[in-house]
Amino acid sequence: MTGRTTVARVLRRVGTHRGRRIALALVATCGAALPLAAQQPGVRLGLLYGERGARPGIIVLPIAGANGDSLRAILARDLDFGDRVTVAEASATLGAPAPGAALNYALAQKLGAAGVVQGIVRGAALEIVLHDVAQKRVLQRATVPLPAPALTPAWRRAVHGASDQLEEWISGTRGIAATRIAYAQGGRIWVIDSDGANAQPITGSGALSPSWHPLGESIAYAELESAGSAIRVTDLRGGTRTIVEPRGLNISPVFTPDGTGIAYAHGDDVGTDLWLAPAGGGRGRRIALGRGSDNASPSFSPDGRRLAFTSGRAGTPEVYIADADGTNADVLAALSTQAQSYRASPDWSPDGRAIAFQSRVGGVFQVVVATLRDRSLKQVTLEGANEDPSWAPDARHLVVSSSRSGARQLWVVDPETGRARQLTRNAGARLPAWSPRLAR
Amino acid sequence: MPFLPFSPMGRRLAPVVFGLGALVGAAGCRTNRPVPPVGTPAVGPDTAAQRLAREAATRDSLARLARERAARDSAEAARAGADAAALEAARSTLTAPVYFAYDASELSDDTRAKLDAKLAILQRLPTVTLRIAGHTDSRGAAEYNLALGLRRASAARKYLVDRGIAASRLDVVSFGAERPAAAGEGEDAWAQNRRDEFEVTGGGASLGRGR
Numbered sequence: 274m275t276g277r278t279t280v281a282r283v284l285r286r287v288g289t290h291r292g293r294r295i296a297l298a299l300v301a302t303c304g305a306a307l308p309l310a311a312q313q314p315g316v317r318l319g320l321l322y323g324e325r326g327a328r329p330g331i332i333v334l335p336i337a338g339a340n341g342d343s344l345r346a347i348l349a350r351d352l353d354f355g356d357r358v359t360v361a362e363a364s365a366t367l368g369a370p371a372p373g374a375a376l377n378y379a380l381a382q383k384l385g386a387a388g389v390v391q392g393i394v395r396g397a398a399l400e401i402v403l404h405d406v407a408q409k410r411v412l413q414r415a416t417v418p419l420p421a422p423a424l425t426p427a428w429r430r431a432v433h434g435a436s437d438q439l440e441e442w443i444s445g446t447r448g449i450a451a452t453r454i455a456y457a458q459g460g461r462i463w464v465i466d467s468d469g470a471n472a473q474p475i476t477g478s479g480a481l482s483p484s485w486h487p488l489g490e491s492i493a494y495a496e497l498e499s500a501g502s503a504i505r506v507t508d509l510r511g512g513t514r515t516i517v518e519p520r521g522l523n524i525s526p527v528f529t530p531d532g533t534g535i536a537y538a539h540g541d542d543v544g545t546d547l548w549l550a551p552a553g554g555g556r557g558r559r560i561a562l563g564r565g566s567d568n569a570s571p572s573f574s575p576d577g578r579r580l581a582f583t584s585g586r587a588g589t590p591e592v593y594i595a596d597a598d599g600t601n602a603d604v605l606a607a608l609s610t611q612a613q614s615y616r617a618s619p620d621w622s623p624d625g626r627a628i629a630f631q632s633r634v635g636g637v638f639q640v641v642v643a644t645l646r647d648r649s650l651k652q653v654t655l656e657g658a659n660e661d662p663s664w665a666p667d668a669r670h671l672v673v674s675s676s677r678s679g680a681r682q683l684w685v686v687d688p689e690t691g692r693a694r695q696l697t698r699n700a701g702a703r704l705p706a707w708s709p710r711l712a713r
Numbered sequence: 714m715p716f717l718p719f720s721p722m723g724r725r726l727a728p729v730v731f732g733l734g735a736l737v738g739a740a741g742c743r744t745n746r747p748v749p750p751v752g753t754p755a756v757g758p759d760t761a762a763q764r765l766a767r768e769a770a771t772r773d774s775l776a777r778l779a780r781e782r783a784a785r786d787s788a789e790a791a792r793a794g795a796d797a798a799a800l801e802a803a804r805s806t807l808t809a810p811v812y813f814a815y816d817a818s819e820l821s822d823d824t825r826a827k828l829d830a831k832l833a834i835l836q837r838l839p840t841v842t843l844r845i846a847g848h849t850d851s852r853g854a855a856e857y858n859l860a861l862g863l864r865r866a867s868a869a870r871k872y873l874v875d876r877g878i879a880a881s882r883l884d885v886v887s888f889g890a891e892r893p894a895a896a897g898e899g900e901d902a903w904a905q906n907r908r909d910e911f912e913v914t915g916g917g918a919s920l921g922r923g924r
Contacts, residue, residue, distance in 0.1 A: 460891075522860070525856040538860060540887065544864070545859075570854070583856070585861075590853070615816075617853070618855075618856065631854060
């Protein structure tokens with residue numbers, strides 16, 4: 274982790290000066306080559322990425338060779354989507370160094386870059402190099418194998434893996450480009466890459482509420498049939514099995530964090546309650562919670578010891594948290610002063626520190642994040658109606674279904690910067706579930 | 714699901730034809746009956762004239778039988794025609810949807826009246842079974858809506874069971890907001906979508922459906 278410390282130190286040194294922030298912002302927006310503002314040695318930033326504008330500037334150099342343009346475009350876009358760096362437009366004057374020669378660090382510095390990413394095509398592999406501009410040296414390098422043929426989904430995912438490695442070198446946190454999002458659209462479950470490429474259906478019709486296995490190799494979902502609903506698991510390599518037969522209401526499945534069980538909501542005459550079934554199949558058992566009320570949408574804490582869920586036990590739907598066996602249930606958010614509240618669809622963050630959910634605000638749903646330490650609430654969406662939040666494995670980004678562009682689509686939201694980008698392009702996309710980090 | 718028209722003639726014609734055929738067959742056999750063995754009391758030799766007369770009588774009685782049956786059948790058909798209209802009304806009463814208030818599963822007076830009408834038919838036709846499907850409008854959370862839809866279906870089922878209908882005759886299922894009856898957003902569409910739908914799943918023959 275020496276690279277991380279070095280870059281962090283460099284960035285702390287240059288971080289807070291207002292002039293530099295403006296310069297970076299300008300570089301990012303118009304691609305102009307602006308000189309760096311004077312550095313202020315010794316100035317420390319408490320948070321490297323928490324403050325808008327404090328992100329390091331990164332230049333991705335043009336890549337020569339087969340599919341070099343695609344490689345560069347994917348790396349640059351992934352780093353941009355990561356929201357931890359400001360990707361500056363490459364300058365025609367700053368080229369890749371000749372073999373054996375050094376990068377023009379002085380020019381990179383003038384262009385406002387704290388780091389420079391260089392990609393070198395080596396046969397069926399991509400070598401990635403991260404230059405530390407202030408230190409005028411190569412900070413990290415690695416070779417990432419790319420599966421042939423080029424430009425296939427597998428090839429793209431390998432390039433996303435390279436982006437995630439670069440983001441980890443730069444920021445200390447691995448990126449989320451090499452992840453996927455499952456969602457429901459037109460009655461089927463689809464899976465799409467984190468950058469919006471390769472959307473593919475993986476089920477027949479009547480399916481909703483996808484949930485990833487913790488290893489990312491299979492997806493549980495509910496399937497509505499004429500006589501009842503079933504819980505099924507489909508393996509992404511092929512094959513589907515039924516976990517809960519279509520008798521009564523069986524909905525909103527979610528894997529336990531260890532992958533051995535599936536919690537879901539089962540409804541009968543009395544109400545809808547939370548149940549737990551073995552992921553390999555077999556009888557489910559009730560997690561005693563409901564006592565005749567409606568309960569759905571379970572989400573486990575990452576250690577598997579706690580459970581968040583929607584419950585109508587007190588009348589209007591609210592988000593509750595309880596022990597994993599259903600005991601000690603407690604309402605998550607402080608009681609609203611609004612007469613008509615409606616909170617639902619919780620998703621526990623992968624770092625365990627927060628729960629995102631949807632809450633009715635002024636008649637429409639918005640996504641709210643509750644920080645567990647102090648139970649503080651932060652509304653993270655504003656435009657249109659926003660529902661069904663699901664955390665990215667970086668515990669920072671959220672994917673939500675949003676009507677902000679008209680028809681319902683999936684959007685990726687970064688609560689820290691307020692940035693949002695549209696993920697899907699087929700109307701009616703909803704109920705997203707962000708995958709865990711996928712095996713490289 | 715397409716509604717099959719009530720058709721008593723179609724179902725009853727076949728046995729009538731079969732019955733006539735059996736009679737004709739039996740009459741034909743009788744003419745070839747072996748002559749009784751010698752030694753049995755003789756009723757007199759069977760002359761050609763007697764045989765012809767008997768055959769003519771048989772034909773007459775068959776024709777009379779057919780006429781009588783036809784008359785009976787047409788009377789039945791007329792009665793059934795009247796019944797068909799009544800049964801169609803019963804079917805439409807049974808399958809009429811009932812509606813709910815926002816985020817609620819309580820039965821309104823109108824809903825109770827509609828359920829009472831269904832109750833009377835279910836009591837009169839004890840083989841009829843129903844599937845009650847609960848639906849919601851699009852405003853709530855998708856997964857919670859599925860639970861709310863089930864609650865609505867269960868509320869109607871409980872009302873009927875409490876009044877003596879066997880629980881085994883009433884299935885419940887929920888589709889939440891997944892299968893709206895009316896498209897669009899706004900109170901008009903929402904009100905039409907907060908509903909229970911009723912489907913006849915068994916005993917349809919007594920309602921004129923061949924199931």
